[in-house]
Amino acid sequence: MLTIGAAGPVLAASAPAKAKTGTPLNMPTYLRPGDTIGITCPAGNITAKEILPAVQQIEDWGFRIKVGDTVGKKDSIFGGTDAERAADLQQMINDPGIQAILCARGGYGAVHIIDQLDFSPLASHPKWIIGFSDITVILCHLHTNGNFASIHSKMCNSFPDDWSKAEPAQADSILSIRKALSGERMQYKALPNTRNRYGRAEGPLVGGNLKTIESLAGTRSDIDTAGKILFVEDTGEYLYSIDRMFWHLQRTGKLDRLAGLVVGGFKIKPDDPGEEFERTLYDIVTERVKAYNYPLCFDFPVGHQKENYALKYGISHLLDVREAEVTLTDSSVPAATTIPGA
């Protein structure tokens, strides 16, 4: 479940913090009513009709929407050709009238355009880029190249058509996007788990889709995880493949100097008959991190599931894993911050 601290929304970003790597955190300004959110498809395709629930809801929150040219475009599984998707996202990066860019959906394809994009306009005008799953490519790239903060969250394809029928977890997850964009102090709770490892840690929050993180190894979008809180989630992978990916994290030096590890949802593909892996996700992760002593939590509400709360990516968080409860708290916004009249 998501709980918002005593704080209401703040008007502007807090002072940029220094990233451990030396590049100062490039923190976009939080959104205010009347600001504009662009919707684009850097990966999979979506129809104009399919984004309507998101458009309606976001406008109800008081933001304006600018629908990109790639919405409604289709080139095989992609939301337009590589050139069209790159141009649409680039135009939104360049446009000073757009304060945030919401990716319509994941799927696959961000890696086709990432090297064609010029993110340098964000240095003077940072803006929130929002998405997850395949969009992990962009979030990792932004973190590594310029230390830009971003938002890891559900996208247009997860907004409910009918709010009266939406499950609370789904509704809360969607509402958390607004809270994150508006600068509220985010605090998340995960259920206790006997496989957790207790402790407190603070560091920038990075991670995303595990398979996507693996596919960025050796490229200029690869992330350095030292001193950071790493979160991972995935869907549709076999246990042996998840095991191989955690070994990859370890063998590429991504597990040994973490501040903490947050394991989100994993939709596991059942073993083929005769290929039973006979290890659970908990076993796999526990084995890989037993040599270290940082806090570890499982079943965190992030992933390809109804409970998938908006996370401020690249921004410092406090992870507190205790026997009775697990909390992850955005430490960039002071607890006592309030907005007049909120």
Next chain:
Amino acid sequence: MPIIIPPCLQPGDTIGITCPAGYMPLEKAQTCIDTLPAWGYNVKVGAMLGSTSDNYFSGTDDQRLAELQQMLDDPEIKTILCGRGGYGITRIIDRLDFTGFLQCPKWIVGFSDITLLHTHILTRCNVATLHAPMAGAFNDDGAAGPGIESLRRALAGEPQSYRAPVHPFNGNGNATGPIVGGNLALLAHSIGSASEPDTRGSILFLEDVGEYLYNIDRMMRQLKRAGKLKDLAGLLIGGFTELKDTTRPFGASVEAIIRDAIGAAPYPVAFDFPISHGKENVALKIGATYRLHVDSEGTILQE
């Protein structure tokens, strides 16, 4: 530093068979065990083949590691033939000690998951290994086929020469360089780790099985973005078998995906090369130098 090529086998030499990754019942290796003596070699069957394991792996990490280590260190074993791939090399590879192996290099034979062992040994030890069919491939008349015959020739030190048909996506040209490559998923998995191969100046070859088309695309993009397709001497595309597609079709063939990821390559490229998880799977000495010739008549690869 020149590559170390292990000596070819002499009649009476011993081949050790182990399963360093997935489980394999003994009977699946029986044809192989019966065939190797007909080639003039003795066979030593490790306990990991047909083990009592009741799970995915042929044994615990410690058991698989110990047997592979023992065979690496045993001077009486002149070649280690992996029974099968599956998954599991990455779990033991950083604990292998190659001191004895470097004093007395021998052929390590396998493919698929064993790709990681090949790239690791090439990168860390500079010793050639053999990317070739494994014990299971001797079954179903495989022992009489070109793949197993090429393994026999490679072990006996007979020169190798392979041909592939013309393919519309081929890029013609000549190249000479060391061969490196194997299973695409395992090559991608090696990137960023101690087992990552340097592909510059090499003839790279790729194959895979059971992958989604979009994932082939993603791995090809990773190889490209990690510099693994740059400055190659040449590229061989083997078989991509038992492919899967998503509910929304990817809309491109695996050949087109690979061609698009390669782009305008300044080196020769040959598709349909007979290396795969299917019936066609010839032996290649990873690290050894080959000549590649691609023209309008087809592809020739010679040691």
